[in-house]
Amino acid sequence: MTSFTLADVRERTYKSRDAWWTVFLVDPLAARLVVWTANRTSITPNQITFGAGVLGAGSAVCFALGSWPWLVAGALLFHLSFVLDCMDGKIARLKGTGSVFGAWVDFVFDRIRFFGCMLALLIGQWAATGEVVYLVLAPVVTFLDLLRYLNGAQVAKTRQTMRQQLRAAAEGGAPAPAAADPESTETEPGAAGEPEAGGEGGGVVFVEEVLRENPELDAEQVHARSAETGARVIDVHQGFTRRFGWYSGLRAALLRSRVRPHLFSGIEFEMFVCVVAPLTALLSPAVPGATLIVPVAVLSCAALAAFEVLIVYKLWLATRDFAVELRRLQQAD
Template sequence: MTTYTLADVRERTYKSRDAWWTVFLVDPLAARLVVWTANRTNITPNQITFGAGVLGLGSAVAFAMADWPWLVLGALLFHLSFVLDCMDGKIARLKGNGSVFGAWVDFVFDRIRFFGCMMALFIGQWAATGEVVFLLLMPVVTFLDLLRYLNGAQVAKTRQSMREKLRDAAEGRRVDAAVADPESTEADSSADAAAAEDTEDGPRVVFMEEALREDPALDREQVYARAKAEGVRVVDVHAGFSERMGWYERLRRSLLRSRVRPHLFSGIEFEMFICVVAPLTALATPLAPVAGALIVGVTVLSCAALLAFEVAIVFKLWLATRDFTRELDRLAQG
């Protein structure tokens, strides 16, 4: 029987970049639980996902009770359910027993858990205080959560499209400047295939953002120097953003050394602040109206922080598309 160690879990299951909440408040506990679970039980990732769902249901029930002891209990149960939610993926990667359907189940249960607990928290507070603001917050939180999913997927798709087109251009293939992939004719496909055959031994391409992500200790000048020595072409579609936000690059490298991604308020922090931090403010006072006001305050600040980071992502993408066009023109000119 294979014996897994904490080092195995860290090496084989930790993401190279993750949310600070996960890195500092989840992984230290989840990793140790994974070692025990993997070595002593035959529990599957789907069973762990189901356990996370049960804890999430308990959290929702506690939130609905509205009194401060129940709010604290609900916050603790929600955090523990997220720990289990992280464990199922780690077990799957460690043992190699994950599945495509299991990934779908994990995603669906995660969304159901958050929306169920969020609604239970706000409806419970509305029933306890009579403040309509809690009912108004529900659609706002739902909208922002859906917005960050849609925005994240589209931004990732656009970045991938830019990388593919720049790589093709660097290797001598004909490239359309539009980021969205156009429908190509059979003749275009044949021409691109022929160009690909002629440039199989062309220069390799490394993208600046990927090089800096893989080795946070490097700076841009070092990446260029290494690429020159290896005969590799460097493509940087974030040069414009880096020139304007030099402090961001220094912060980014510092955070990546600890595996923390620079998107400091992402979906994970959004969920945790609403379903963990906000209800825990009830510890400050047993008075329902005051506790309710604190929950509203944390929720509003969380919504504002998430929206601000989404706007920053869009701004960075806009600058990247401008650099993409200039880089594509430069490659086309040889």
């Protein structure tokens, strides 16, 4: 019988980059639970997903009750539900028991859990306090959460299209379509849209891909190493780097800890709305309704919107560099 270790879990299931909430507040617990679950039980990933859904439902019920002890309980249940949600994927990767349908189930349960808990929290607080601001926040939070999924997928497809066209031009092949078909490219929703591949195929090296997998390097070192192998180097983020010279160092430091530079992504958004905000009820348990749920939710919306704008701005600069690089490659041929 296979006996998995904590090192096995880290090596086989940890993502090369992840949200800081997951890296620091989820993985240390989830990894240990995965070792115990994988070695001592026959629980499947889908069963764990179902368990996460049950905890999520419990969290929503607690939020709906509205008083401070239930808010705290709901926040804890939501976080534990997310821990289980992270475990199902790790179990699947560790044991090789994952499935395409399981990935769909995991995604759908994630969305149902968040929307159910978020609505229960805000509507519950409206019922408890009578303040309309909670009802106003509900559609705003919903809109931003849906927007970041839409934006992430579309940014991914745009970047993939640019890579395809640049690779085709560098290799002297037929150009890729000018725009990716939204129905033909599967991407991880909300993942900021960057493929994992690192400069494979035809001696073509994309600087950002190499730096993502090798945070100890810088752009100059990538160019130097590629020159030694005769590979063609492509960098569509020169404009962004020129404007924000400090970003490369920060990015490398974060990636060395597996933290992705998108510091306020969908995961942080969900955790701040459904964990941090209700936990503020601990600040004044003797005063009904005296929480910081509204300020935390508003700041979370602002932070998510700011990072989405930054992603779009970086993409816009990349498209300008893309046009320059494409002309350079076409002229070289």
